[in-house]
Amino acid sequence: MPVPATRLIATDLDGTLLRDDKTVSQRTVDALAAAEAAGIDVFFVTGRPARWMGVVAAHLAGHGLAIVANGAAVYDLRSGVLVESFPLPEADALAVAVALREAVPGTSFAVERPDGFRHEEGYLPAEPDGRGDRAPVERLLAEDREQPVLKLLAKHPSLDPDEFLAAALEAAGRHGEITRSSESALLEVSGAGVSKATTLAKCCAERGVTAAEVVAFGDMPNDLAMLGWAGTSYAVANAHPDVLAATPHHARSNEEDGVARVIESIVAARLT
Structure with missing residues (x-):
């Protein structure tokens, strides 16, 4: 369901935003651009290391940051700078x-x-x-x-x-x-207590964004904490059964541009 109060979109990449061939569809590119144009921040929140982020490097939001390694680091992917890390001892x-x-x-x-x-x-x-x-x-x-x-x-x-x-x-x-x-x-x-959810919550707090203003997307067990934290969460249709069971809203699969379709609805609601 569209959430007019959305201020930030947090999305996993593999199996969620990306198609099975690891590409970003044109519909998704357009939806990400529309969200930013509407004043909605977008964070890629992934298990990938920073060196595997080239596939979405051209579609970063204005801040240029991504949460990588399941929340263990925040990277400025444009400058290649490690902004913050939460190491495993x-x-x-x-x-x-x-x-x-x-x-x-x-x-x-x-x-x-x-x-x-x-x-x-x-x-x-x-x-x-x-x-x-x-x-x-x-x-x-x-x-x-x-x-x-x-x-x-x-x-x-x-x-x-x-x-x-x-x-x-x-x-x-x-x-x-x-x-x-x-x-x-x-x-x-x-590290203990380090997840996509904890680092996303920190990034949101620094921007004055509450959990209720966040819409999150995911597909695998490493997304569960983030999906549970965000005010509105979607599992894509191809998600792991445990993720589908735990997440109240379901989007179409990654191959059907499920994330993009929901973002389009969010943007449309914001602009009305």
Whole structure:
């Protein structure tokens, strides 16, 4: 339902705003521009690292900021500056890795920092890490300490993704925020109390925007906290079943420009 009082739109990217081929449709481009022209701020709130934000770099709102790494960092993507970070302490990251190794044998790890990521030998990354060497997670955490740890990534070659998440929460949930956004058995671990919701709430408070004035969109478990915080929330039709069940409003799928359709309604209501 359109919300005339909307002042800020917060949207996930993969599976939500982006189409399956990771592109931004022209309808979505136009809707984002219309929202900004109508005085509605737009924040991209994603699990992606900053280096994967090129797909939407041309569509940033006037502020140029994005919330990345599931809330672990706020980046000015135009200047490449890390505005603020909420790191995962090394001790907590190590505790998660130790607990998961014991609870779920076969788990391998990678460490995400602002300048890139490195991974263990058994971890098959979605991109080359650019560093060449591989190392156990203990060494990955001990090195490059001048850069904060934004996320610990844990991957399993064969487990069901939801079963992997449940096992990780039971074994290591007290050491950090553990969630997932991938269709594969890939978990993302942030610092305790750090989520898309907490960083979005901080950014909104700095702008004098209340939760009631925010409309949020998402599709995966890592979006649940944000969707629960925002005054109005939409799960796209292709969302994870848990997200669909927990979110009061549903938009059409990412392939059907679901987010753009809702933004169009919001803008139209604002202008009447």
